[in-house]
Amino acid sequence: MSRQSVAKAHQKIQELSWDPVYHEPVSHYGTDYTFRKAKKKDPLKQVLRSYFPMQEEKDHRVYGAEDGAIRGNMFRQVQERWLEWQKLFLSIIPLPEISAARAMPLLFRTVPNPELHNGQAIQMIDEVRHSTIQQNLKRLYMNNYIDPAGFNSSLRNFQNDYCGTIGRQFAEGFITGDAITAASIYLTIVAETAFTNTLFVAMPAEAAANGDYLLPTVFHSVQSDESRHISNGYATLLMALSDESNHQLLERDLRYAWWNNHRVVDAAIGTFIEYGTKDRRKDRESYAEMWRRWIYDDYYRSYLVPLEKYGLTIPHDLIEESWNQIWNKGYVHEVAQFFATGWLANYWRIDPMTDADFEWFEYKYPGWYDKYGKWWENYNRLATPNGHHPIVAENVDYVYPHRCWTCMVPCLVREDMVMDKVDGQWRTYCHEACRWTDVEAFRPTYQGRNTPNMGQLIGAREWETLYHGWNWADVVKDMGFVRDDGRTMVAQPHLDLDPKKMWTLDHLRRMPAVQSPNVLLNQMTDDERAAFQADYNRQGPAGRPAPAQV
């Protein structure tokens, strides 16, 4: 390597930038933030001369481990329960990664600091690394794990599955709308700085405990790049804070980004960690404990709170409410139960919970069995086809939930569900914070201030509406979640690969048609809708119908 010090080399490459005198670079993206030119430093001082060999060396280690795992027959010890959930996770995550690469140009014209642009360009290629290294890991799983179904159709499935759609926010939120909201606050300040801890550190630890040491190998290698990305975000945030007119927007964006990340990431990663593991040692941390350590203590208390002195308004209430959702309101358990309820609309197999799992949940989350135990016993009872429907169409004291229009996770903590009529349509929201996001934050004015660059929530945001009135067999076929015999489903509510125990499209034909909760909601009269909401808010936990009123 070069004999020049990194600091000196980094100082030298600052000479590369120049102010245009003949033509301004194109400005494709807008922001409502204002920035003054400032010489904020890139604290990591990365130069490509050392960057490329460093990444190559990391690659050597990753690919060496992958070869070793195959030679050592790692898959003889991998827990299927765990790897099945990777069909969902690894179908989602390459898109957020590559979207982060695509997001970097949003900052070039909006953040006037060439030193940071250098860091952003390196982040761009880091993200290309992450996306393709993860696609490669999935390919390895597909080639070497017992059941390739779901891995082999991964990127088709992810794009039309409702879980994939929930996860897709974690990508699209980076690349559209106000450039700073998207590429800085949502991506680097919240998603990367806070939630990659659970994604790329906590979850790989769980993988290792389930016999899979490749996920940790790949994702720890990925995570080692994140510190640079966090620095990019921090420097931009400090620049934004130096202009007081940005404070109102920062407050808005932190609220939106925090809450959406909590809703999306905690739903997915919480489920993978708590319901995808076979490791039920009681001294193992639960997701709630990990969250408290990685996110509450390390991010909120150590990173965010100190920024208050610079004028940042921190959404203390939403952070406490997120904890309340996870610890007191069973958010992760409600989500896992819903994913298992809708197993037939997915593309991975969901293992029933056993007595060992029940005991662990009860130990970690006292009162869990009373809320969720009975339902999981029913799930187990209905796992193999035996003249009954999949659990979603059986009477197991579970009311199919409405979707949240904003985060697209269903409104599972029933008491929190709120409604609003927006753009002529009645919409349900899982929480007031999600209603606020749609109705107030993602609008061209915010608290009386013009915000012409703010993005919009678009798309067909309620999956069930697409299939309103359809037979379930046709739904699954339309999505393509069928194996190569043309009838056996990719998804199964158990891990038994005996074809006689696997569900087929034929089993679904007898089910009642899919009904879109949102279509039905909009058909109600005002009185019916009010009664519906009152009833909904009294439902739960665990999706139970509202108790009869006396």
Next chain:
Amino acid sequence: MTTTAVPSTERSVPKPAFTDAEAGAKVFPDSDARRYNYFKPAKRKQSHYEDVTVEVQPDPRHYLSQGWLYGFADGKGGYPLEWTALRAWGSDRPVPERYAGSGGAGYEWPAHGWHEFRDPNEEWELTLYRYNSNVVRQLNQNIEAARQAKAFDQWNRNWVQFVAQHVGAWMHVDHGLGLYLFANANRRAPTNMHNNAISVNSMHRIRAAQDLALYNLTLSEEIEGFDGGAHIQTWNSDPAWQGVRETAEQLTSIWDWCEAIFAANVVFEPLVGELFRSNLVQQAAPSNGDFITPTLIGAEEYDFAERDLRYTKPMFHLLVTDKQFGAENRKLMQQWLETWVPRCVHAARTLQPLWSQPDAKPPRFEDGLDRAKSRFSAILSELELTAPKELGQ
């Protein structure tokens, strides 16, 4: 001697379990379906590159049944096809409409011609880090070997100044285009195949800029009187560079991402970049005692000629020969040529005074420009485009 009894505590560790979850352990539907099945490969068998690249960036015309979820203020989400005026077949197909009971199916793969592009370099993370690591390692070794051999002492005074001013000035072109044209364009194209190739192109340019900057730093340390800041002054005020600078800035101001890549890689690089690198620096350096600068410039030349141009040609050739919009695309590219060729020829000509500055002179400027034009014409003919009359300027 006393011993202390250590209480034996069982360590809490996961228990290995034999699960037999490896491929082939059982036979069931899909048990040997071990190919990504959501796209058709360009060749008979899908490549590793395709597996890690294709369809990572979704398209509402394929499987994205709920459409894009977040939009800009104008309501457009994702990667709108109209971010370039060029069109691939099927671009005029509307995004499937979704409504209650519509279902989620899209068009059959590939839905439109943009998805037919494959990067012939097959760049993904493994390849890009290997390639660029090799380059920086080799360059470092070359520079170190030259330093130890005191090779810089062989340079004559004029050449020292030439390297400080003019070789140094080129780093600004690399940096500006790398960041504000190529990296910027990686957000604009409608497929992952395009955007990944473009982002790798961006890193070539940024790396080349840094290679030159750090070389400049070494020279400042090794050659007495070497002016490490001369490149800035040259770039800012030397009239010979203002044509290049104006054109480089103009390239970064292009709105249409295809026009930006086309103007940079099809027009500017052959007419200005290769003229400067291959027909000036590479030719002049050896006779002025410099065997080291050509290794840096040569590395960048290889980046362009063997990697960046290599993906650019099939990218645009597909559009020129597109079964539906080929004629329109060709017409538009010809217009781009009419716009950019005179600008680039002008930029090239403003560089002419550089040819007379070294003591040992390189081949004549006009000869070099003719070679650059000839190379440019050959590229155009591969793309089935015609050189505009402005090339004769």
